[in-house]
Amino acid sequence: xxxxxxxxxxxxxxxxxxRVLLAQVLIxxxxxxxxxxxxxTFEIRNTPIWIVDFDRxxxxxxxxxxxxxxxxxxxxxxxxxxxxANEALLAGTVTMVxxxxxxxxVSLTKTRAAPVELSxxxxxxxxxxxxxxxxxxxxxxxxSELALARRSSKSEGGRIDVRVRGRYNPTLNYKHYMxxxxxxxxxxxxxxxxxxxxxxxxxxxxxxxxxxVTPITRGQFIAAKLLPxxxxxLLELSLxxxxxxxxFGIPMRGSVPLLFGVASVYLAVALGIGxxxxxxxxxQQQAMFVTFFIVNIYLLMSGLFTPIDSxxxxxxxASQINPVRHFVTxxxxxxxxxxxxxxxxxxxxxxxxxxxxxxxxxxRQYRKRAV
Numbered sequence: 622x623x624x625x626x627x628x629x630x631x632x633x634x635x636x637x638x639x640r641v642l643l644a645q646v647l648i649x650x651x652x653x654x655x656x657x658x659x660x661x662t663f664e665i666r667n668t669p670i671w672i673v674d675f676d677r678x679x680x681x682x683x684x685x686x687x688x689x690x691x692x693x694x695x696x697x698x699x700x701x702x703x704x705x706a707n708e709a710l711l712a713g714t715v716t717m718v719x720x721x722x723x724x725x726x727v728s729l730t731k732t733r734a735a736p737v738e739l740s741x742x743x744x745x746x747x748x749x750x751x752x753x754x755x756x757x758x759x760x761x762x763x764x765s766e767l768a769l770a771r772r773s774s775k776s777e778g779g780r781i782d783v784r785v786r787g788r789y790n791p792t793l794n795y796k797h798y799m800x801x802x803x804x805x806x807x808x809x810x811x812x813x814x815x816x817x818x819x820x821x822x823x824x825x826x827x828x829x830x831x832x833x834v835t836p837i838t839r840g841q842f843i844a845a846k847l848l849p850x851x852x853x854x855l856l857e858l859s860l861x862x863x864x865x866x867x868x869f870g871i872p873m874r875g876s877v878p879l880l881f882g883v884a885s886v887y888l889a890v891a892l893g894i895g896x897x898x899x900x901x902x903x904x905q906q907q908a909m910f911v912t913f914f915i916v917n918i919y920l921l922m923s924g925l926f927t928p929i930d931s932x933x934x935x936x937x938x939a940s941q942i943n944p945v946r947h948f949v950t951x952x953x954x955x956x957x958x959x960x961x962x963x964x965x966x967x968x969x970x971x972x973x974x975x976x977x978x979x980x981x982x983x984x985r986q987y988r989k990r991a992v
Contacts, residue, residue, distance in 0.1 A: 665931045666692060668752050670717045671706040672699040676725035680767070684721065684737070684781075687763045693755040710742055710788060712964050713954060716930065717741045717752055729767065729781070736782040743787030744798060744957040748928045757783050789958045796869045801952040802925040804861040808884060809919070809945060811854045812891025813898070814912045816847055820899035821908040843984065847892045854888045855881065874959030883951050883965070886972050890944045893979035900986040919945040944975045 670688070674681050688694050697715050700706075706718040720738040728735040739756055743749045764781040790797050858881065865871035894915065902908045920926070922936060923945040929937055940946050947968035954960035962969075 665748060665751050665755070665928055667695045668693060668717065668755075668930045669697045669715045670694045670719060671697055671709050671715045673701055673703050673706050673718060673720045674699060675701055675723045676721050677701070678726040680726040680729060681721045684760070684763055687759055688719065688756070691755070691759045693752075693759075707740075710740060711958060711960065713742070713950060715742075716749070717756065719756070734782050736784055738784045738786060740786050740788055743790035744953055749787065749790070753785055757785075797871055797957055798953070800865045800869050800871050801956045802923070802949045804858060804865065805923075805945060805949045805952050806920055806925065807857050807861055808854045808888065809891050809916060811857050812850055812888045813895040813916060814909065815853075816850045816892050816895030817898040817902075817908040817912050818905045819850075820846055820896065821902055821905045824903055825905060843896065847896065850892060850895075851885075851888050854891070855884060858884050871956060873956050875955035875961065879962065880952065880955045883948065883955075883969055883972065886969070886976050887944060887948045889976040890972060890979050893976065893983040897979065897983035897986055900983065919943055922946065923949045925949050941971075942975075944972055947971050
């Protein structure tokens with residue numbers, strides 16, 4: 622019993638003396654709770670939509686106002702151009718396009734029924750189905766209000782005929798939505814966790830100091846350490862694509878070489894983060910804890926598991942600097958939607974800038990600690 626108490630006391634002293642471990646035990650869980658409680662939610666609000674109103678009457682405007690007032694939708698534009706709306710849907714700036722046809726008010730008055738088309742970005746899987754149900758409910762409620770306002774009979778009330786068209790993933794196959802994002806998670810783990818632990822292991826074994834006194838420059842040492850993981854990340858992506866195609870039937874509508882080009886830049890970001898972590902820690906255990914802390918937040922704020930539209934406003938703003946979010950967006954856009962360079966230009970530019978910034982900071986921090 623005394624030995625057990627002495628061992629417990631020694632472990633407590635070890636934790637109190639290790640400031641990094643103490644921060645991981647006390648501070649990190651609190652930060653994760655504060656951030657993830659705002660990011661991990663299944664409620665969808667402020668979904669960006671595009672209204673194409675060909676009717677432009679008081680009744681159609683009332684329909685638009687009801688969609689805006691519901692709290693579930695954020696109207697990006699109401700330009701009566703179906704081509705521009707489809708371009709926005711392809712680019713991913715909107716999740717749904719609401720098309721109100723000509724003679725909408727006339728049809729509703731004469732035949733007590735009028736069609737409304739909902740073009741949903743079904744690439745988003747189950748989230749698209751939720752958005753569709755929200756819109757259908759708002760349209761049904763608006764039709765009931767019109768029926769009461771016109772004192773229609775219960776059996777002859779006005780009815781809005783909702784016609785839904787799923788774009789890019791018409792069967793709402795959840796695997797088509799998740800697998801491209803999970804591939805990003807695999808590449809992230811390879812690039813960040815393994816690179817951080819590998820260099821931390823050099824510190825533990827004492828070989829890092831031995832290498833520092835050899836003619837090998839630190840730049841050569843860093844490149845030699847990171848390059849294998851860069852190749853391994855691309856190999857992991859290749860295997861994931863093969864499995865995704867053969868096992869899950871993932872569509873590959875876009876350019877696979879384009880995806881690999883983006884992955885090459887993204888791996889530079891992931892490897893830079895791993896290098897930065899290795900400069901902050903001294904052991905592999907510390908590297909693992911710090912990596913999991915960062916990667917978990919990255920993944921849950923990336924839109925991989927929950928829609929970004931449903932997150933708290935400050936989380937949506939903060940996620941703009943999350944490289945995982947942009948690569949998840951690009952991966953889904955290329956594979957599921959068949960997007961080209963023009964459609965992914967914005968998120969790719971963020972990744973390119975992130976690669977330069979992260980690698981620069983990581984190399985400087987590593988040199989400072991390695992001296």
